[in-house]
Amino acid sequence: MTAPGRVLVVGASASGLTTVESLRRKGYTGEIAVIGDEPHAPYDRPPLSKQVLSGAWEPQRATLRTEEILSGLAADFVLGDEAVALDPAARTVRTASGRELSADAVVLATGVRPRILPGQQGLAGVYVLRGLDDALALKAELRPGARLVVVGEGVLGSEIAATARTLGLEVTLTGPLSAPMALQVGPMVGGLLAELHQEHGVRLRLGAGVAGLSGRDGRVTGVELSTGETLAADVVVVAIGASPATEWLADSGLTLDNGVVCDSRCRAADGIYAVGDVARFHHEGYGRLMRLENRTNATEQAAAVAGVVLGEDRPYVPVPYFWTDQFEAKLQVHGLLPADADVEVVEGDVAARRFVLRYASEGAVTGVLGWNMPKQTRLRRQEVVDALHTPVSTP
Amino acid sequence: MKVLIDEEKCVAAGQCVNASPDVFDQREEDGIVVLLNENPSAELADDVRNAAAVCPALAIRIAE
Ligand SMILES: Cc1cc2nc3c(=O)[nH]c(=O)nc-3n(C[C@H](O)[C@H](O)[C@H](O)COP(=O)(O)OP(=O)(O)OC[C@H]3O[C@@H](n4cnc5c(N)ncnc54)[C@H](O)[C@@H]3O)c2cc1C
Ligand code: SF4
Numbered sequence: 008m009t010a011p012g013r014v015l016v017v018g019a020s021a022s023g024l025t026t027v028e029s030l031r032r033k034g035y036t037g038e039i040a041v042i043g044d045e046p047h048a049p050y051d052r053p054p055l056s057k058q059v060l061s062g063a064w065e066p067q068r069a070t071l072r073t074e075e076i077l078s079g080l081a082a083d084f085v086l087g088d089e090a091v092a093l094d095p096a097a098r099t100v101r102t103a104s105g106r107e108l109s110a111d112a113v114v115l116a117t118g119v120r121p122r123i124l125p126g127q128q129g130l131a132g133v134y135v136l137r138g139l140d141d142a143l144a145l146k147a148e149l150r151p152g153a154r155l156v157v158v159g160e161g162v163l164g165s166e167i168a169a170t171a172r173t174l175g176l177e178v179t180l181t182g183p184l185s186a187p188m189a190l191q192v193g194p195m196v197g198g199l200l201a202e203l204h205q206e207h208g209v210r211l212r213l214g215a216g217v218a219g220l221s222g223r224d225g226r227v228t229g230v231e232l233s234t235g236e237t238l239a240a241d242v243v244v245v246a247i248g249a250s251p252a253t254e255w256l257a258d259s260g261l262t263l264d265n266g267v268v269c270d271s272r273c274r275a276a277d278g279i280y281a282v283g284d285v286a287r288f289h290h291e292g293y294g295r296l297m298r299l300e301n302r303t304n305a306t307e308q309a310a311a312v313a314g315v316v317l318g319e320d321r322p323y324v325p326v327p328y329f330w331t332d333q334f335e336a337k338l339q340v341h342g343l344l345p346a347d348a349d350v351e352v353v354e355g356d357v358a359a360r361r362f363v364l365r366y367a368s369e370g371a372v373t374g375v376l377g378w379n380m381p382k383q384t385r386l387r388r389q390e391v392v393d394a395l396h397t398p399v400s401t402p
Numbered sequence: 403m404k405v406l407i408d409e410e411k412c413v414a415a416g417q418c419v420n421a422s423p424d425v426f427d428q429r430e431e432d433g434i435v436v437l438l439n440e441n442p443s444a445e446l447a448d449d450v451r452n453a454a455a456v457c458p459a460l461a462i463r464i465a466e
Contacts, residue, residue: 028455051460053413068411071460302458303417310455330413337414337433381433385416 010317011111011278012037016082017090017100018116018252019043021051022283022305024071026114027082029313039082040108042100044089047139048077053302055142056166057332061173062146066139090117093259095276112316115256115267115281116309119249119300124158126220132227133220133243136167148242151175156230156238158217159246160187162331165200167244169333172209179210179238181230182247186213188331192338192376193346196364199357199378200333207334212238217247249300251285266298271322272315273308282312292324292395293343301329326391330381336360339384342374342391354383363387371397403447404465405454407437411461418462421453422446426462435461 014030016023019041027039043049049071058064077084089103099109121135134145149155153176157168160182168180168187184190186197187204201211216233220243229237251266261275262268266287269275273288281288283305287298299308304325311323330339348366353375355362363384366374372394377384405425414433418426424446427436442450454462 025455032451032455053458303415303456306456306458328415328417330415332413339414339416339433379432381414381416382428382430385419385428385433388416388420 010035010037013110014039014112014114014316015098015100015108015110016041016114016116017093018118018283018285019045019049019084019086020116020118020283020305021049021071021302022118022309023114023116024049025306025309026116026282026313027080029310030316031080033313033317035313035317038110039080040085040110041082042085042088042090042102042106042108044087044103045138046087048072048074048084048086050139051302052137055139056136056163056170059139059142060136060146060149060167060170066143069139089255091255093256093261093279095259095261095279098278111278113279114312114316115275115279115285116283117252117255118284120252121245121249122247124217124220124245124247127245129225130220130222130227131225132222132241133245135245136163137249145242145244149174149176152177153241154239155179155242155244156181156240157244157246158182158230159244159248160184160189160213161246161248162188162191162329164244164246165204166331166333167246168204168209169207171244172204172207173334176242177210178208179212179240180204181212181215181217181232181238183216184213187211190346191344192340193344193348193350193366195350196338196376196378199360200336203334203336212236249284251287251298253285268296271324272320273312273323274315280312280316282308288323290324291322297327299325299327301327303328324395326388326395328388335379337379337381339377339381340374341384341388342366342372342395344374344376348373353387355380365390403442403444403450405437405440405442405450406463406465407435408461408463409434411459412457413459413461415458417456417458418453421456422449425450426453 092101165187187200189197267281271289375387
């Protein structure tokens, strides 16, 4: 395969930008165009729920690259315009403003969009957190003493609850599971996170689904639970997960099923690739389709896709990794943590809140989780890698 | 090549150490990046560029 004459990237954030950088780093000198619907130059999302929301950072610090570095990439960034249709055979993308861009290779990097609750739109005081504008709008409402209800006990909801509590709000965290992040880290660490949040004064109202929002004069006043109870609120954040931004691909003929479905090379069709949060790729190590919504995947997968675009033939087999910061706890997770895994403390001391846990299913290591022990956790990552590369027979 | 790190941005992911163990390490207590070699030799340059590229916090800068 020869290198494409022109590459088009749709989505101008972590994975889109890194795709461009990786192409250049690998020596690609052809034309590159990038379409992004946000007006902002590419910025980083993890600080939005942490340093940007708390005010520790000026929003500018989250910018991914200086203007000088961006222009050094010699790519044509078309920002503030949304891709609305793709013709995969012609590899042409049409945008909301009527542009038509064609290329020899198209990389889809449109990420995910937050899910919302019925009745949320048009109700003031209710926020989601995905982009910089969301973060700044929410931040403006986080006044000490205000009552904040965070709907969603996942990673993002738990982080927002912690940040807001640090700012002096009366915070309630609600969601259907029994502990913060129970789905992501299992019941044991979920329990420890529940303790941590409660010690800092976050009120947990977990194990109940949300039935709806109540409001008066167009402004939210509370969150209604399925139990009939209403949690009074001045501000509400809805963090109930996100869906791949693929509506614009509905008529493209690509396989869309919880993301852009692609092979182990992240190829969705001839000359069409997907990367980052939107990509549901075949992971050869796990033998199944996977979609990873985390920051390091955006970078690693972008590098892999850039290689494939340039003719390398290597599967993408990452070890999933994410981190989260809540109060004084820094958690790092390598691999997968199934809810029914056997969990063993392999370093440190749970009572001292510095430890590494190893998760195993049927004797095989699936993941490691560190709580305030990042280096020691990384050193244990190799056990996850080794297990991943030991072939298992699937029943 | 000169390597610069921003400890305040570092999120202790350790990706840099995986990419270039001769140049980067992490502090035992909090995992923040430690620069072992500010001026890595030419044969390490590729690894170091790779480390800067995979750092999820953009905490590594390279001045050529
Ligand atoms: C608040 C927050 C905190 C996070 N914290 C962490 C963390 O601590 N650790 C961690 O590992 N991960 C974290 N993540 C996840 C991480 O940020 C994402 O995995 C990463 O941003 C994915 O990058 P991406 O480029 O694939 O997608 P995105 O960053 O979502 O970028 C997609 C871009 O494409 C644009 N777009 C969408 N549709 C179109 C269209 N039709 N046309 C043009 N442009 C379009 C979007 O507006 C967006 O700019 C966090 C995410 C958020 C929102
Ligand atoms: S990869 Fe970046 S964030 Fe991670 S330890 Fe190294 S410098 Fe810090």
